[in-house]
Amino acid sequence: MEGSAARPRTRIQTQKRETILEAALEVFSTHGFRGSTIDQIAAAAGMSKPNLLYYFRRKEDIFTTLIQRLLDTWLAPLRELDDEGDPLTELRSYIRRKIEMARDYPRESRIFANEILQGAPRILPMLEGELKQLVDEKAVIIRGWMRSGRIARTDPYHLIFSIWATTQHYADFDVQVRAVLGPDRGGDGRFEDAARFLEQLFVDGLRPKG
Amino acid sequence: MEGSAARPRTRIQTQKRETILEAALEVFSTHGFRGSTIDQIAAAAGMSKPNLLYYFRRKEDIFTTLIQRLLDTWLAPLRELDDEGDPLTELRSYIRRKIEMARDYPRESRIFANEILQGAPRILPMLEGELKQLVDEKAVIIRGWMRSGRIARTDPYHLIFSIWATTQHYADFDVQVRAVLGPDRGGDGRFEDAARFLEQLFVDGLRPKG
DNA sequence: CTAACCTTTGTCCATTCGGTCAAAAATGCG
DNA sequence: CGCATTTTTGACCGAATGGACAAAGGTTAG
Structure with a gap:
């Protein structure tokens, strides 16, 4: 066979x-x-x-099989974002899960980064399909939170982008992060520091005003 | 000759x-x-x-010549961060400049992203030298602003990382951004939307409490 | 045992790629 | 013009790479 x-x-x-x-x-x-x-x-x-x-x-068969499998894992944290939960808590958990993934699964992050950087020639359909659909869904939820005044009004899409960008940064640009932090602060603690910083930034940045 | x-x-x-x-x-x-x-x-x-x-x-000579020249351009916005200015205004301008660079010079951003993703084999010395030095300098300034209570206390390094990550995201992951936003919202306006979102996020996230 | 099937390997091939080289073409200069 | 220097090119080379293939080695069921 x-x-x-x-x-x-x-x-x-x-x-x-x-x-x-x-x-x-x-x-x-x-x-x-x-x-x-x-x-x-x-x-x-x-x-x-x-x-x-x-x-x-073929080489490409390996790649596509791999990336198809990875996508599910990769999107799992966003899928868990729960309509019913407390908005700031939900977003905080999302950020924390994403940072943990950057720490524990940096290769998965980098493989996507590499592919997208080069124009996503092999995964564009996934981005326009599965990914867009999921983000659209979650954007509706987030917008609902904004409408009911539980978080500050802003653009839900760019909010999601900024969470992706900041968390995946610690996987994709790890070399740079460690180079800049130097030997002292570039140790294992950097993910914990990053998580603390990001949670503070987003929670304070999204807390409803007035 | x-x-x-x-x-x-x-x-x-x-x-x-x-x-x-x-x-x-x-x-x-x-x-x-x-x-x-x-x-x-x-x-x-x-x-x-x-x-x-x-x-x-050699191929590598082209690359190193190019990237050496690019680094200055790339770091210019951070260099302009001014000790004397109003902290939140300074940071807001920095973010705006970075977004403009992501819009106007995406290739420069991507060339760095590509290199760093692969472990920065050819530019690690620059990261550990020139880049680290500049960030260290600016971190001192930012920490000064925090000490004097003009912005919220947090980690200046991760603050800089998060500004890099969020702004460069629009150059490096442009395909994904456009795929997710779709044909309607993925037009030229996306950079303006991103700038507005990020300025709000960082300004509100860094406004001193109490 | 043996026949059928699954797995592994050595060998080979066409293409691509980084880089060389000598000769030709262009250019600058007295 | 005539000579020297700079620039350009065609032809070529060795190494790397994706992939094909047939033969050999294992495994399993009857």
């Missing part, structure tokens, strides 16, 4: 494909799609290039 | 090197260093590959 079929049958296939995707995440996230080679991924996965190509016919 | 010498003598050399750097900015900013080819740059500059290599011996 064809190994690279969409639905792997055997346990060994599932497992090896998993190994490959993990290796691909590592490689793609640091070099981008074009900068990564099949050999690198194969080496990281501990197998030969032809063997890897038995499980995924 | 050797064309690729550090100091070009003739007018034609200066001019052609300029043409190459402009073309390189275009190419590097969309594909990153590794993803860009000398042929692409040569084509964009309207000359043959060997001719380009007459002016710059």
Whole structure:
């Protein structure tokens, strides 16, 4: 049977494909799609290039499979934003979850950043579809909070963008963050500091006036 | 005489090197260093590959020359942050300048983003040197404003990071921003909307309490 | 055991890419 | 003009890369 079929049958296939995707995440996230080679991924996965190509016919198949799977994980925090909750608490939790993801899953963040930076040639449909739809939904919720005066009136889309930007910054631009903070402050504490700063900024910035 | 010498003598050399750097900015900013080819740059500059290599011996020489020149432009807005001015006004102007740069010079932003995403292999010294030094200076100023109670107490480094992140987001992730905003709101107005949102967020978020 | 199927590998190929080189063309100068 | 210097180009090279393929090695069920 064809190994690279969409639905792997055997346990060994599932497992090896998993190994490959993990290796691909590592490689793609640091070099981008074009900068990564099949050999690198194969080496990281501990197998030969032809063997890897038995499980995924083309380099691009690895990438698209990987990124499709990642998108769900990546959007999970926003999905959890709850209409029913207290607005400032909800937003604070969202920020905290996003910072934790930047800390714990920086590769996932970087792989998206890399792709989008280059014009999102392979994932534009996802951005215009799944992503836009989710953001539209949540923007309605946020606007509702604003209308009822529970947070300050502002643009919900740019609010979401700014949360994405500030939190993912600590994954995507980690080298720069550490370079600027220097050896003293660039340690593990930087995520906690960032979380505190951002929660303060957004909570104070969004607290309803008057 | 050797064309690729550090100091070009003739007018034609200066001019052609300029043409190459402009073309390189275009190419590097969309594909990153590794993803860009000398042929692409040569084509964009309207000359043959060997001719380009007459002016710059190696691909990396083009990149480092370009990025060294860009750094000054890129840091100019932060340099202008003035000790003497009114804190909130100064920060508001800084944000506005940065948004304008994201709108008018997105390629410059992307070239840095690309490089840093990949671990800043070619510019790490600049980040640890020039950049860190400038940020350290400005952090002192900002901390002074906090001490005197003119803005809320918080972490000046993360404040600067968050301004970078939010403003550059509109250059680096432009495709995503436009995809999410959709055809209606994704037009030219998005930068103005972003500027308004960010000024409000930071001014309200930093206004001294009590 | 053996036949059918799954997995792995060595080898090979066409293309792309960074870079070289020598020769040709253009330019500047006395 | 005539010579020297600068600029441009076509041809070429070795290394890297994505991918194909057939043969070899394993595994499993009857």
